[in-house]
Amino acid sequence: MPERLAIPAWSTPALPLSAWADAFTERGYPAAIEAETSEDAQLRIPTLGLKAFATIENGQAVALDFTFVGDLNALPTLDAVASALGWELYDESDDDD
Numbered sequence: 001m002p003e004r005l006a007i008p009a010w011s012t013p014a015l016p017l018s019a020w021a022d023a024f025t026e027r028g029y030p031a032a033i034e035a036e037t038s039e040d041a042q043l044r045i046p047t048l049g050l051k052a053f054a055t056i057e058n059g060q061a062v063a064l065d066f067t068f069v070g071d072l073n074a075l076p077t078l079d080a081v082a083s084a085l086g087w088e089l090y091d092e093s094d095d096d097d
Contacts, residue, residue: 003092006064012086014060023081048074
């Protein structure tokens with residue numbers, strides 16, 4: 001399953017997970033946050049077939065591991081959101097399939 005790891009660029013601070021949800025929602029893709037613990041949460045964007053597991057430190061998202069539930073059609077939108085927030089994406093897909 002395709003995956004992307006999102007982390008802040010070196011000059012970008014961590015952000016609340018709600019900043020990611022708002023950025024997707026502003027682009028017409030409603031997002032929902034499901035808190036699991038004080039250190040973990042999920043961000044779901046069902047219209048894009050995306051979900052992300054977020055690592056939370058001091059109330060801020062410090063990394064998001066995005067999984068594409070469908071195909072990679074959501075990648076341009078994910079790229080645009082990450083770029084707008086000053087975060088970088090890294091391909092974490094398992095190519096051993």
